[in-house]
Amino acid sequence: MNTASKTRHVFILFLADIVWGIAFVAQSKGGDAVGAFSFNGIRFLIGALCLLPVIKILDKKELTVNRPESKKQKKELWIAGSCCGIALFFASNLQQLGISMGAESGKAGFLTATYILMVPILGIFLKRKCGVKIWIGVFIALIGMYFLCMNGTFSLSGSDLLLLAGALCFAIQILVIDHFVSHVDAVRLSCIEFFVTGLGSCIVMIFTDMGPSAGGLAQWAQSLCTWDAWIPILYAGIFSSGVGYTLQIVGQKGLNPAVASVAMSLESVVSVIAGWILLGQMLGGREIFGCVLMFIAIIIAQLPDREYTK
Numbered sequence: 001m002n003t004a005s006k007t008r009h010v011f012i013l014f015l016a017d018i019v020w021g022i023a024f025v026a027q028s029k030g031g032d033a034v035g036a037f038s039f040n041g042i043r044f045l046i047g048a049l050c051l052l053p054v055i056k057i058l059d060k061k062e063l064t065v066n067r068p069e070s071k072k073q074k075k076e077l078w079i080a081g082s083c084c085g086i087a088l089f090f091a092s093n094l095q096q097l098g099i100s101m102g103a104e105s106g107k108a109g110f111l112t113a114t115y116i117l118m119v120p121i122l123g124i125f126l127k128r129k130c131g132v133k134i135w136i137g138v139f140i141a142l143i144g145m146y147f148l149c150m151n152g153t154f155s156l157s158g159s160d161l162l163l164l165a166g167a168l169c170f171a172i173q174i175l176v177i178d179h180f181v182s183h184v185d186a187v188r189l190s191c192i193e194f195f196v197t198g199l200g201s202c203i204v205m206i207f208t209d210m211g212p213s214a215g216g217l218a219q220w221a222q223s224l225c226t227w228d229a230w231i232p233i234l235y236a237g238i239f240s241s242g243v244g245y246t247l248q249i250v251g252q253k254g255l256n257p258a259v260a261s262v263a264m265s266l267e268s269v270v271s272v273i274a275g276w277i278l279l280g281q282m283l284g285g286r287e288i289f290g291c292v293l294m295f296i297a298i299i300i301a302q303l304p305d306r307e308y309t310k
Helices: 004-033 037-060 071-100 104-112 115-126 132-149 159-179 185-205 216-224 228-251 255-265 266-279 287-299
Strands: none
Touching: 004 037, 004 071, 004 104, 004 228, 004 255, 004 266, 037 185, 037 216, 037 228, 071 104, 071 159, 071 185, 071 287, 104 132, 104 159, 104 266, 115 132, 115 159, 115 287, 132 159, 132 287, 159 228, 159 255, 159 287, 185 216, 185 228, 216 228, 266 287
16 A cells, blocks of 8 residues: 555544544433443444445445455355454443443543554464554553543542453454455445444343333333434434444555554544533543543554564
8 A cells, every 4th residue: 555545544544533532422421311232222223224325326336345246255244244243342332331330531532542552462462563662652551541540549440441341342343354354345344343233232222221220111212212312323323333433444444453543543532622522521630641641652552663564
């Protein structure tokens, strides 16, 4: 891939950052209204539906890359979409549960952004070397996480642990996409990924958000029939899911996953700004210092390093 193509793909990932950063606000409001699994189930199914006409238009204009023709290609596409969908199911729901437990948008954004450090570290298990800059970034990130998440103790809150677990699953999702995206149609992959994630979330929703402990079906239906629920769901479904994750898959195609992850690092910054402007969520000096350290760590970890090879 030449320099111009890399710049274009990185810019596409920056657009995804903006969409996702604002989505933390939608997730905070929507998850509170209907429950974590209901929010994710509905929004990802909406995202899948939004991509169906896009697929038809691209096919009609002959703009589809790696369009599946044979039975073998279609099978590979469904395997790829299912694997990505399973990873996204765990990542998105762990993240949403963490937000629903009270984590502020900015804090959730920065903790989620630790996947950018986890991607190259997990790459070790795929026989990818991890350079010195990565380990420096990890060390600085741990210090930043202490200031951001810990109030004078060496313990993490439940919401922090869920967000970090979600970040690990997002790192796995990035590596899974990297494995499949060069062989299949990116938009179809995204559509199947959303369908699997949405369907899985809806199944869990029946036993959690619609269960007796949550007030039952009547209470769930009542909470769903409000603009407080649907405005965040529609934003997250159409933009965060349908647009954002598709931009990720298209933008990540052909890029080293570590390079792709640094291009997505501004998501955390956008989440802090969006939480401040839209929700009035103010971080204290200690937490802002932690955010700054984590952002520095993210950038250092992703600086070009000859030791890191794809």
